[in-house]
Amino acid sequence: MKRTGADTPQRILDAAERLFARGGFAATSLRAITAEAGVNLAAVNYHFRSKEALIEAVFARRLEPVNRQRFQMLEAAQARTGRRSPPLEAILEALAAPALRLRGEMTDGGVSFQRLMGRIFLEPGEHAEAILQQQLGEVAARFRAAFEKALPQLPPADLYWRIHFLVGAMAHTLAGTHILPHFVGDRCDPADVEGTIRRLVAFLAAGLRAPVRAAGRKRSRKT
Amino acid sequence: MKRTGADTPQRILDAAERLFARGGFAATSLRAITAEAGVNLAAVNYHFRSKEALIEAVFARRLEPVNRQRFQMLEAAQARTGRRSPPLEAILEALAAPALRLRGEMTDGGVSFQRLMGRIFLEPGEHAEAILQQQLGEVAARFRAAFEKALPQLPPADLYWRIHFLVGAMAHTLAGTHILPHFVGDRCDPADVEGTIRRLVAFLAAGLRAPVRAAGRKRSRKT
C-alpha cells in the first residue's frame, strides 16, 4: 500500500470513480477517496484544484475516448451508406456500444463509471449540468442530426421526445440499477455486454419507428 | 410568514420536496429546508424522527395515491378484456399516466416530486434502495405479470431487459432533465402532459413489440 509513485493522480481518479459511483458526489468525502486510494488527503487539492475539478476530471478521463469512438462508429456507418442515411440500428449502436463496452475493458472501473455516467443525467446541481453540456453537447447535436436524417418523416416534436426516451433507457442501462432484483442473474445477465447492446438497440429502433398518430386528430382528453 | 398553525409538517414536506428535487438528498440540509418552510430547525426532528425518515415521508405522501391509481387503471383495463390480456398500451398508460399527471394536479409540488421520483431510480445509497423496494415492489411485480401475459411469446430474458429499458425511459421523463435544451419550448412542450403520455406509450409499446432475434443464432461479435 501507499506506494509513493507518480501514479497518485491515477489512484485518486480510480478511487473517486468507484466511490462516487457507489455513493454519489455530495455524500462522498475527499477523506474517503484518499483513504481508498491510499494517498494523503492533501494530495487531492495538490493534483486537482478542488473537489469539483476532481469530478470533472473523473468524467473527462473516460468520456473523451468514448465520444471519440462514438463519432468514429457513426462516421463509419455513414461512409458505408453514402448519401443515404445509415440504418437506425447502426446509429444506435454507435451511440450505445462504446459506453456499454466500458464494462468489459476495465477490471471494475468500467462498471463504476457506467453507473456514474448513467447517473449524471439525473443528477441535479450546477456542475452536473455543466459537465453534461460540455462533454455531451456535440454528441447530442451530431446524433440528433443523424436520427433526423434517418427518420425524415417524423415531426420534430416526436423526434425530440423519442430521443428523450432513448436517452433515458440508455442512461438507466448504464447506471445498472435493476429493479426486480430477483430477476438479475436468474433470467438475465448484465455482464453479457453484447447481448445487452443487441437488445437495447432492437428496443430503441422499434420505438423510434413507431407509427405517429395522425397530426390533425387531437385526442379529447376524456377517454 | 411563520404561521404557527398545525400545518407545520405539511410545510416541511413541501419545502423538502422542492429542495430535494433541486439539489438531491445529501446536498440539501435540514437548515435549508426549515428556512424555506418558514419553520424552526428543531421542528423536523420533532415531527419526523430524522432526515432519513423525512425523505421516506416525502415519497410516501405522493407515491401511495399514485400507486393506488395505477392498480385501479390496470384492473379496469383487465376487467375490460376479461380473460385475455389488455392491450400493451393500456398497461403502459396505467403505469405511466398517474405519475405524469401529477404535474397538472399540483401547483409546483407535482413537478418537484416528479423530478424526485425520476431520480430515485438512479440514486445510490441504502435508503434510496429501501424506498424503491418498499414503495415500488408491488407495482413492479404486478405490472411485470401484466406484461408477461401481454407478451407470452417473449423469452423471459428479453422481457426483463425491455421492462428495464421502459423504466429508464419513464424515469428520465419524470425527472424532466432535458438534453438538447434548445429544443424544449421550441419544438416540444413538457407541460403538455397528455401529449407526453401518448408519445411515451406509443414509443414503449413499439419497443416492447420489437421482433426478437432467433434464439439459436448467436452473433459472432466480430461484425
Next chain:
DNA sequence: GTCTATATGGGGATAGAC
C-alpha cells in the same frame, strides 16, 4: 511531491426553557 496540523464552516441531532 508528500505529509501533519489546523483553519473555518456547516452538518444532524438534542436539551430544556417557554
Next chain:
DNA sequence: GTCTATCCCCATATAGAC
C-alpha cells in the same frame, strides 16, 4: 408545539515542515 442554544462530528481547503 415551538424556539434558542449548543453538543459533537465531519466537511473542504490550506499552511508550512519535510
